[in-house]
Structures are given as C-alpha cells and as structure tokens.
Amino acid sequence: MRIAVAGTGYVGLSIAVLLAQRHQVVALDVDAAKVAQINERQSPIRDEEIERFLQDRHLSLEATLNAEDAFRAADFVVIATPT
Numbered sequence: 001m002r003i004a005v006a007g008t009g010y011v012g013l014s015i016a017v018l019l020a021q022r023h024q025v026v027a028l029d030v031d032a033a034k035v036a037q038i039n040e041r042q043s044p045i046r047d048e049e050i051e052r053f054l055q056d057r058h059l060s061l062e063a064t065l066n067a068e069d070a071f072r073a074a075d076f077v078v079i080a081t082p083t
Contacts, residue, residue: 002026004074008034008063010045012080017053019078020061027063028070038063 001023005016008029016027029035034044039062041054053059064070071077 001075002073003076003078004028004070005078005080007080008038008044009080013045013050015078015080016061017050017059020059021057024060026070027061028067029063030065032065035063035065
C-alpha cells in the first residue's frame with residue numbers, strides 16, 4: 001500500500017515512520033531542509049525513538065517537496081499539518 005503523509009512535524013513524522021515499517025510512505029513537506037534530512041535518515045526533530053527508527057530500521061520512506069509526486073499513486077493520504 002502507498003501512503004502519503006502531508007506534514008513532517010512531530011505528528012506527521014511519527015505516523016510516517018510507523019507506517020513505513022510495512023507500507024511505502026512518501027512524506028510531503030514545504031521545508032527543503034527537513035525533506036533532505038529525512039531522505040538522509042536523520043530526524044529533523046528531537047525524538048529518540050524516531051531517530052533510532054530512521055537509523056536502525058528498514059523503512060520504506062522517502063520525503064519530497066512535490067505534492068504531485070506524493071499524492072499521485074497514494075492509496076491513502078494523511079494530513080498532519082497545523083490547524
């Protein structure tokens with residue numbers, strides 16, 4: 001299953017990392033630095049578990065700045081952005 005997660009703050013990144021253990025996940029964000037960090041398997045937020053999962057677990061996770069790429073083939077979309 002392909003899942004898109006819009007927003008890579010604490011909630012969005014947590015959801016993306018958990019889902020990426022069993023599904024293909026594309027995380028969308030507007031911050032190029034955050035996208036680069038996630039693609040390098042570094043957490044843009046301070047959280048020991050997220051940091052450990054990104055470094056030690058096999059995750060099907062990629063990050064992008066391009067909404068079309070994120071949503072094009074998604075079976076589900078999670079929106080985790082500030083209200």
